[in-house]
Amino acid sequence: LRKPVTVREVAKRAGVAISSVSRVVNDVPTVAADVRERVLAAIHELGWTPNLAAQHMRGISTRMIGFMFPDIRNPLYATMVQGAEDFLIEHGYMVMVASTNGSSERELALLDLFAKRGADGIILTVGDETNPAVIDRIGSGTLPVVLLEREMPTLVNAVGVDHFDGALRATGHLLSLGHRRIALITGGNGNRVARDRVAGVRKAHVAHHVELDPSLIRVQSFATAYAFRETQMLMGLPAAPTAILAFGMHTFPGVLSALRLLGLAVPRDISLIASNDCDLAQLATPAITVIRYDAYALGREAAGLLLRQLSGDVLQDGTRVQLATEFILRESCAPPQHLQENHE
Amino acid sequence: LRKPVTVREVAKRAGVAISSVSRVVNDVPTVAADVRERVLAAIHELGWTPNLAAQHMRGISTRMIGFMFPDIRNPLYATMVQGAEDFLIEHGYMVMVASTNGSSERELALLDLFAKRGADGIILTVGDETNPAVIDRIGSGTLPVVLLEREMPTLVNAVGVDHFDGALRATGHLLSLGHRRIALITGGNGNRVARDRVAGVRKAHVAHHVELDPSLIRVQSFATAYAFRETQMLMGLPAAPTAILAFGMHTFPGVLSALRLLGLAVPRDISLIASNDCDLAQLATPAITVIRYDAYALGREAAGLLLRQLSGDVLQDGTRVQLATEFILRESCAPPQHLQENHE
DNA sequence: TTGTAGGCGTTATCAT
DNA sequence: ATGATAACGCCTACAA
Secondary structure: OOOOOOHHHHHHHHOOOHHHHHHHHOOOOOOOHHHHHHHHHHHHHHOOOOOHHHHHHOOOOOOEEEEEEOOOOOHHHHHHHHHHHHHHHHOOOEEEEEEOOOOHHHHHHHHHHHHHOOOOEEEEOOOOOOOHHHHHHHHOOOOOEEEEOOOOOOOOEEEEEOHHHHHHHHHHHHHHHOOOOEEEEOOOOOOHHHHHHHHHHHHHHHHOOOOOOHHHEEOOOOOHHHHHHHHHHHHOOOOOOOEEEEEOOOHHHHHHHHHHHOOOOOOOOOEEEEEOOOHHHHHOOOOOEEEEOOHHHHHHHHHHHHHHHHOOOOOOOOOEEEEOOEEEOOOOOOOOHHHHHHHO | OOOOOOHHHHHHHHOOOHHHHHHHHOOOOOOOHHHHHHHHHHHHHHOOOOOHHHHHHOOOOOOEEEEEEOOOOOHHHHHHHHHHHHHHHHOOOEEEEEEOOOOHHHHHHHHHHHHHOOOOEEEEOOOOOOOHHHHHHHHOOOOOEEEEOOOOOOOOEEEEEOHHHHHHHHHHHHHHOOOOOEEEEOOOOOOHHHHHHHHHHHHHHHHOOOOOOHHHEEOOOOOHHHHHHHHHHHHOOOOOOOEEEEEOOOHHHHHHHHHHHOOOOOOOOOEEEEEOOOHHHHHOOOOOEEEEOOHHHHHHHHHHHHHHHHOOOOOOOOOEEEEOOEEEOOOOOOOOHHHHHHHO
């Protein structure tokens, strides 16, 4: 209700000039002990805090970081936001969020908005890695940027998960069990995540000298409905897969429900590996083998990289932080049926 | 790279005084048509936009809204944020998020931080409705506030879901089927949500002249592990419940997995109603009857109420917007076993 | 070591 | 109708 106190009043109260107050709060060394004390006392008594808008106008950082992603309802993004937010708040930053629905136009508009609002930097997951306008804008270096789970053909730092290794290990496990027809259902076609996963699956096949049937690779959408439909189509194939890699928070429930509907038992009739880990994977019967990664840590890493970038510690030069995955063996994988029968 | 253009340059380019530029952009009516045109042209040519920090220092709104909740990883909060954000961005606002982990101290600190950063208003879900310091701060009216899924004994506007009615209908449905021992497992003890749900369950029992066994009410935590444990304990009771109300995004998976572990079939051995709706409830076999509500709409409503409050359209006077629930009948409820046997 | 004064970019008040 | 100018609150040369 009463108007906020300013440096001027603090200075008067302490009996010094306003520049002395400024020097005290900005830790300028050349200030007499008694002055410092009087100023500090006055600040405390008056409850003064510097006006951020005025500071900002003087070119001082706003200590705000922008966070952009397609949709925060995706628990993966929500978890990353939480990780970044926890880290940033510890360092005196606040985070502004905005969702893009994957639209490049919205991304461009929001990049502008964040800049106009004086954000110190941006963490973002672009919808389309190949959009020239977005690439250009990010590469222009107007605003420090860290890319999350994406890569772009321009100088930008990024953090991501080692999905290649995750897919490699999961596929290798299935191949070792004797599977020869392994389906991959996931989304993000055209993005780094899908590329890495497909590459991992492919590499594992090469290593095991098994040919990979491209018709078993379904990477068009993360939607549950897509996973549900593709599973039914795959299992209806003359040569149906004996194992499924279901990657994506919403992919796995779709696959599981389709298998149930078809009356297929896991792992007897079909083996299953999901990613990321979740309640359902842990609590399903049987519990589902998963590739796990730490989305929270990913968010923290992104924030950390951005802050190091802001401090000039690292440049925006294409540095990439890659987080490892964990392969968690549970009960959803077994040798394919013809091999099981051999043992009976 | 090149420093941003200012009104001064625009004025020079248009051959007018800076005050004329200001008048044009702020739609002051008393301005000659030719001046307006020249100014607009100059603005366009130079690509000028007003400096927000300078405006802010002049006391103009920052058009930023703060959003506080315990943890954005909870998909319910994430969905609310998305709803609010979509609405707010349409109206030229950006949203800053901060999570509190339910701590009242953090809430107080963040309330300060948001205020210092010039947020126009706050949408929040407090962890503890009874914390005097928080009540006081919110009631002080320093910053416009809308409460989400909570209520407080002070003058504050709120939006929430009609959990009372939801619980009433769900419980009524079970009682009509003949159930006489109905358990409630959920969290949020001490908060409006839990209060409403318990009241709804109670009211339904009164309406059906059935006594409610208080030992069947478990409202201590939303954690999956809690739900899992309580389900096992409840089903181990000499007089075990014949139906369970599992309210909470993480409650339901916990209950379901406990029931599976015990080898209990839904709905033959036990009936089950969950809330909110989710993938798992739709895709489980059998599909689970749920109380559904629209968290996205809830977020939008909160943002809408806050904006009306900012425009002076409504006061911060305890207005409450209540969203209805939907009761979605699926296949997880049947008469209790002794009544089923009568029919065989 | 401390104080004075100018300027950041905008809006608003006052003359004209 | 328009132009000059004084704030807004802070930081920082520069002067003392």
